[in-house]
Amino acid sequence: MTRQRVVVVGGDAAGMTAASRVRGTDPEAEVVVLELGRFTSYSACGIPYLIGGVVSGGVEALVARSPDEHRRRGIDVRMATEAMEVDTAAGEVVVLDHHTGRTERLGYDHLLLATGGEPIRPPLPGIDLPFIHGVQSLGDAEALLALAEEGCRRIVVVGGGYIGLEMAEAYIERGCSATIVERLAQPLALLDEDFGGRLADALRGRGIDVRTNTDVQGFEPGLVHTSGGDITADLVVLGIGVRPRAQLAAAAGIELGVAGAVHVDDRQATTTERVWSAGDCAESTHLVTGKQVHIALGTYANKHGRVAGINIAGGDVRSPPVAGTAITKLCSLEIGLTGIRQSQAVAEGLDAIAVTVDTSTTAGYMPDASSMTVRMTAERGTGRLLGAQIIGGEGSAKRVDTVATALAARMTVTEVADLDLAYAPPFSSVWDPVAVAAREAMKEV
Amino acid sequence: MTRQRVVVVGGDAAGMTAASRVRGTDPEAEVVVLELGRFTSYSACGIPYLIGGVVSGGVEALVARSPDEHRRRGIDVRMATEAMEVDTAAGEVVVLDHHTGRTERLGYDHLLLATGGEPIRPPLPGIDLPFIHGVQSLGDAEALLALAEEGCRRIVVVGGGYIGLEMAEAYIERGCSATIVERLAQPLALLDEDFGGRLADALRGRGIDVRTNTDVQGFEPGLVHTSGGDITADLVVLGIGVRPRAQLAAAAGIELGVAGAVHVDDRQATTTERVWSAGDCAESTHLVTGKQVHIALGTYANKHGRVAGINIAGGDVRSPPVAGTAITKLCSLEIGLTGIRQSQAVAEGLDAIAVTVDTSTTAGYMPDASSMTVRMTAERGTGRLLGAQIIGGEGSAKRVDTVATALAARMTVTEVADLDLAYAPPFSSVWDPVAVAAREAMKEV
Numbered sequence: 001m002t003r004q005r006v007v008v009v010g011g012d013a014a015g016m017t018a019a020s021r022v023r024g025t026d027p028e029a030e031v032v033v034l035e036l037g038r039f040t041s042y043s044a045c046g047i048p049y050l051i052g053g054v055v056s057g058g059v060e061a062l063v064a065r066s067p068d069e070h071r072r073r074g075i076d077v078r079m080a081t082e083a084m085e086v087d088t089a090a091g092e093v094v095v096l097d098h099h100t101g102r103t104e105r106l107g108y109d110h111l112l113l114a115t116g117g118e119p120i121r122p123p124l125p126g127i128d129l130p131f132i133h134g135v136q137s138l139g140d141a142e143a144l145l146a147l148a149e150e151g152c153r154r155i156v157v158v159g160g161g162y163i164g165l166e167m168a169e170a171y172i173e174r175g176c177s178a179t180i181v182e183r184l185a186q187p188l189a190l191l192d193e194d195f196g197g198r199l200a201d202a203l204r205g206r207g208i209d210v211r212t213n214t215d216v217q218g219f220e221p222g223l224v225h226t227s228g229g230d231i232t233a234d235l236v237v238l239g240i241g242v243r244p245r246a247q248l249a250a251a252a253g254i255e256l257g258v259a260g261a262v263h264v265d266d267r268q269a270t271t272t273e274r275v276w277s278a279g280d281c282a283e284s285t286h287l288v289t290g291k292q293v294h295i296a297l298g299t300y301a302n303k304h305g306r307v308a309g310i311n312i313a314g315g316d317v318r319s320p321p322v323a324g325t326a327i328t329k330l331c332s333l334e335i336g337l338t339g340i341r342q343s344q345a346v347a348e349g350l351d352a353i354a355v356t357v358d359t360s361t362t363a364g365y366m367p368d369a370s371s372m373t374v375r376m377t378a379e380r381g382t383g384r385l386l387g388a389q390i391i392g393g394e395g396s397a398k399r400v401d402t403v404a405t406a407l408a409a410r411m412t413v414t415e416v417a418d419l420d421l422a423y424a425p426p427f428s429s430v431w432d433p434v435a436v437a438a439r440e441a442m443k444e445v
Numbered sequence: 446m447t448r449q450r451v452v453v454v455g456g457d458a459a460g461m462t463a464a465s466r467v468r469g470t471d472p473e474a475e476v477v478v479l480e481l482g483r484f485t486s487y488s489a490c491g492i493p494y495l496i497g498g499v500v501s502g503g504v505e506a507l508v509a510r511s512p513d514e515h516r517r518r519g520i521d522v523r524m525a526t527e528a529m530e531v532d533t534a535a536g537e538v539v540v541l542d543h544h545t546g547r548t549e550r551l552g553y554d555h556l557l558l559a560t561g562g563e564p565i566r567p568p569l570p571g572i573d574l575p576f577i578h579g580v581q582s583l584g585d586a587e588a589l590l591a592l593a594e595e596g597c598r599r600i601v602v603v604g605g606g607y608i609g610l611e612m613a614e615a616y617i618e619r620g621c622s623a624t625i626v627e628r629l630a631q632p633l634a635l636l637d638e639d640f641g642g643r644l645a646d647a648l649r650g651r652g653i654d655v656r657t658n659t660d661v662q663g664f665e666p667g668l669v670h671t672s673g674g675d676i677t678a679d680l681v682v683l684g685i686g687v688r689p690r691a692q693l694a695a696a697a698g699i700e701l702g703v704a705g706a707v708h709v710d711d712r713q714a715t716t717t718e719r720v721w722s723a724g725d726c727a728e729s730t731h732l733v734t735g736k737q738v739h740i741a742l743g744t745y746a747n748k749h750g751r752v753a754g755i756n757i758a759g760g761d762v763r764s765p766p767v768a769g770t771a772i773t774k775l776c777s778l779e780i781g782l783t784g785i786r787q788s789q790a791v792a793e794g795l796d797a798i799a800v801t802v803d804t805s806t807t808a809g810y811m812p813d814a815s816s817m818t819v820r821m822t823a824e825r826g827t828g829r830l831l832g833a834q835i836i837g838g839e840g841s842a843k844r845v846d847t848v849a850t851a852l853a854a855r856m857t858v859t860e861v862a863d864l865d866l867a868y869a870p871p872f873s874s875v876w877d878p879v880a881v882a883a884r885e886a887m888k889e890v
Contacts, residue, residue, distance in 0.1 A: 013875070046810060046870050054812060061810045287865065298875050299868045320863035327867035336867055365491060365506045367499060395843065401866045401877070402846045408864055409854030418765035419853055420732065421846045422772035422781055423744045425491050430458070430743050432846070 004029045006312055007093055007108040009083040009248065011035030012042060012137075013298055014279025014305035015114030016065065019075045021309025029313060032076045032106065034083050034095060039138040041065040045298055047141045048163065051148055052170030059138045059145065086111065086252035088272050110274050110312045113249050113262055114305065117242035117280030117296045120159075126219030132236040135163050144237075148174055152234035155179070156224045158216050160187025162328050164239015165199075168208050169331055179209040180239070181216050181226055190326070192341060192375065195391050199333060206331040242296040244281040257283045259294035266318045268308035276312060278304035287321035287407055288340050288386055289348050295324050323387075325404040327397045336400030339387020339407050342377045351380040355440040359433040361395040363425035372396040376403070376413065376437040383412035383445040388437065395427065402434045413441040449474045451757055452538055452553040454528040454693065456480030457487060457582075458743055459724025459750035460559030461510065464520045466754025474758060477521045477551065479528050479540060484583040486510040490743055492586045493608065496593055497615030504583045504590065531556065531697035533717050555719050555757045558694050558707055559750065562687035562725030562741045565604075571664030577681040580608045589682075593619055597679035600624070601669045603661050605632030607773050609684015610644075613653050614776055624654040625684070626661050626671055635771070637786060637820065640836050644778060651776040687741040689726040702728045704739035711763045713753035721757060723749035732766035732852055733785050733831055734793050740769055768832075770849040772842045781845030784832020784852050787822045796825040800885040804878040806840040808870035817841040821848070821858065821882040828857035828890040833882065840872065847879045858886040 006022050008015045011033045019031050033040070039059070046062040049055040055062070067077040078095075084103065085094040092105045119134030121127050134140050148171075155171040157164040160182035168178040180187060180203065186196025187203065187210060200210050215227040224231045244261040255271045257263030262277035264270055266285060270277050279301035286293045300322055307319045325338040345352030354377045360369040370393025377386040388403040390396050406416050416438035423430050431439070451467050453460045456478045464476050478485070484504070491507040494500040500507070512522040523540075529548065530539040537550045564579030566572050579585055593616075600616040602609040605627035613623040625632060625648065631641025632648065632655060645655050660672040669676045689706040700716045702708030707722035709715055711730060715722050724746035728737045745767055752764045770783040790797030799822045805814040815838025822831040833848040835841050851861050861883035868875050876884070 043808060043810070043870065043875070045868075045875075046808060049811065049870055055810050056812075057810075297868070299865070302875055303863070320865070323865040325865040325867045327869045327872055329869065329871045338865065338867070363488060363491060365488070365500050365502075366494065367501075395840075398840065398843065398867060398872055399846065401844065401864075401879075402850050404865050404867070405847050405850040405854070408860065409850070409856065411854065415853065418748070419846075420744070420765070420768040420770045420783070420849050422770045422783070422843060422849070423490075423742070424772045424774065425488065425494055426774045427772055427843055430488070430490075430747055434846075 004109040005107065006031050006110045006112065007106060008033045008112045008114055009093070010114035010116055010279065011040040011067070011077060012114070012116055012279070013301035014116070014308070015112065016041045016070060017302050017305030018112050018114060018278055018309035018312065019070070020073065021306050022313045023074055025310055025313035025315055030076065031074070032078065033070070034081045034093070035077065035079050036082045037137055037139050038079055039063055040067050040070055040077060042138050043298070044136060047135050047144070048166035048170040050141060051144055051167060052173040059141045062138060062141070083248055086248060086254070088252055088254065088275060091274065108274070110276065112308055112312065113254070113275065113277040113281060114279045115245040115248060115281045118245045119238040120240040120243050121238060122216070122240065124216060124218045129219050129221060131221065131234065132219060132238065134238045135167055136242070147235055153177060154232055154234045155237060156181060156231050156233040157237045157239045159238065159240030160189070161239045161241045162188070162326070164237060165203065165330050166328065167237050167239060168203065169206060172207055177209070179211060179231055181214050181224065181231070182210070182212045183215055185212050187212070188335070190337060191335065191389055195375070195389055198391055199330060199335065202331040202333040242280060244294060246281050249277065249281070258292045261294040263292070267311045267316070268304055268319060269311070276308045278308040284319070284322040287323045293322070295322055297326065320408070323404050323407050325400060327400060329397070332393070334392060334394065334397035336390045336397030337388065338400050338404040339385070340377065341387060341389065345377055345379070345386050350386070352377055352386055353380050353441065353444040355437055355444055357433060357437040357440055359429060359436060361393050362427060363429055366425050370394065372433055374433045374437040376441050378413045378441045378445050380445050383414055383442065385411050385413055385416055388434070399434055413438040413445060417442055449554040450552060451476050451555045451557065452551060453478040453557045453559055454538070455559035455561055455724065456485040456512070456522060457559070457561055457724070458746035459561070459753070460557065461486045461515060462747050462750030463557050463559060463723055463754035463757065464515070465518065466751050467758045468519055470755055470758035470760060475521065476519070477523065478515070479526045479538070480522065480524050481527045482582055482584050483524055484508055485512050485515055485522060487583045488743070489581060492580050492589070493611035493615040495586060496589055496612060497618040504586045507583060507586070528693055531693060531699070533697055533699065533720060536719065553719070555721065557753055557757065558699070558720065558722040558726060559724045560690040560693060560726045563690045564683040565685040565688050566683060567661070567685065569661060569663045574664050574666060576666065576679065577664060577683065579683045580612055581687070592680055598622060599677055599679045600682060601626060601676050601678040602682045602684045604683065604685030605634070606684045606686045607633070607771070609682060610648065610775050611773065612682050612684060613648065614651060617652055622654070624656060624676055626659050626669065626676070627655070627657045628660055630657050632657070633780070635782060636780065636834055640818070640820070640834055643836055644775060644780065647776040647778040687725060689739060691726050694722065694726070703737045706739040708737070712756045712761070713749055713764060714756070721753045723753040729764070729767040732768045738767070740767055742771065765853070768849050768852050770845060772845065774842070777838070779837060779839065779842035781835040781842030782833065783845050783849040784830070785822065786832060786834065790822055790824070790831050795831070797822055797831055798825050798886065798889040800882055800889055802878060802882045802885055804874060804881060806838050807872060808874055811870050815839065817878055819878045819882040821886050823858045823886045823890050825890050828859055828887065830856050830858055830861055833879070844879055858883040858890060862887055
């Protein structure tokens, strides 16, 4: 067998996980990783905690494995190196080394596109001004940390997605002011409106200026123009969300799918021979709807990278469908969600019900009991569990894992109500809140 | 249809849940509950938190629903009333009213035995001395609280079960001294030995004198004789475990099963016509082994009481099998377990493997990351998940619910590794520890 060359474009979660799996599965393969930035295998999810001063040690603290560590494991990691073009007919990538300025054509037996995502930048006047930053890479983190240490004081976050909200809280923790400008009636559009309202209250309680139903109309240096008036800003953070970085794939004629993400099957193969994709640039399949979706989460990048790597090296494993399970902690409020909401279910043509249970994080008589609300969605008739949202105090949100596991098992709400979940007074009421919600849902379906 | 009379013996979780369900399902039925004590529907699990001063308000704080509240819902609750004898042929219970001293024969159409459990009292010299207390009923709690308020200072806990350990910590919190005497090499025999060792270290770190491999040989007033010498004690707490209180059933010729518990099917029916049983006095069926077991947990009492009540009222529902899911927090250490351990699996004739993963409760770079260990057991060949134990810092133990859910779905470890579990830096590493353990188990099976 001739030695295969595997070229990976992108050196973060999906790319490096795949590279490591190729290396681990096929010790003969040559594994080349092209990374435009200066870091590999880092936790972008940790950036708000770095900015907020929760995590110390600079951006290096968020690096799980450096380029040199990967090199010592036999992976040819090339930093500051950009894949300019893919020639799928020839099986070659045009590579620009930013150190030397030189371009070369690099042949591949297999190519993995793990180019990740990029912050959505709405096409507004002034959107490219230098005081506007995304929160995506460790390069972004370095810039933001340097600015924070210089003492920029007035922060405007455009959009109420996870990372934007987490950044707003981080700046408040640093002693800055923070304003969130959200187009919709609530932050975190993944939540039902009333849940979003509770979140907005918590953010405001922490001193964040949350402006909902407000459109951003443009930027000038030091100024954000909105439908509700101008806001002065030393720094603007983009928090609208992430779109797939799929320009390289598109230009090469590789098929794109939903939301402009690279279309892949459950082996992470594209429809182009010997080209694979994984991570924030690629599609997933939704567990509940069965449809292709684009959900940019680090957990999927890792899982799909693993599957891509094993398959590239000759294995045959499949990516599990995704439930969209997500969690965050904002201003002492925990939020978890998985599956689909009632409104999404109805949009999918399902006859769906939703029930809401207000309960507490511990036995009610414990002094540190705090409120917790579980909303569960299920299909009428079949009783099939469709999803849940949880919002509440400490110990609330990770319970969404029980629902995610039940979704993977395609349980009915009756089966969820019967689960043998752990109870002791510091952790739960005797009927676990997830089971209580399922019991309520049984009555409705 | 003639009006049915349902007699329930025992007014705690199982009995009152069943009574409420009969009342809710069949509004015509006459529902009589006989309770020997002075309380209904209380949380015995809360007693340590009451003694430790975490919960205030006296024993009433642990009452979920009082006799009068039940009466207002149409249940004929008779307190200080004892079922002395059951005549299954006549369909009658001999009832002693301790208020009046009078005995009557009470006919039933259906009888539910929900007599609960009682602390195991080893047949040792002096075991009936008045300074020796169980921790089972609110009557026990009242006595213990009164003694604690009088200021008893030296506590000896006999046996290292959950409630005994929780009580030892509670007394330390009150400023008392506490000694645990455990026959085996470790406290909490439900755990593997090394997990038990970590627990013992935590208990000792909190100032509890943990004496393992030590037999209690007898009692004298103020003194506990052990194989390791005498220990002075103002108060002895029984913490060995619970056995079913099934004397009434046995005397009536009602079939007993495993560990002397009342034998029931999955409708909570005994083998005697029109006699049912639920709660700590009754058997359950184990989810993993399929065998009858006696596991005394409040969650089962509630669930099985519900099933008994619905079936008595003419419904047809089934009790789910139990996984033995349990959780506790002791001296800042959380412990969760579900399913069966490797040693239990081997004893069941299964070819079982176990893997252990040392990880952290949050992303490793978060400052409050604390250690967490997951041990997962699976069947070789099939890869079937069999159980897990989790020990660690805050946020560790409730993750056992994910495993309990996967057990109910009879998942393989491969399916568990693929679960879409929630990740954000304050809650987890990017690969959830349960999934990491499952991934390790995949290699072994």
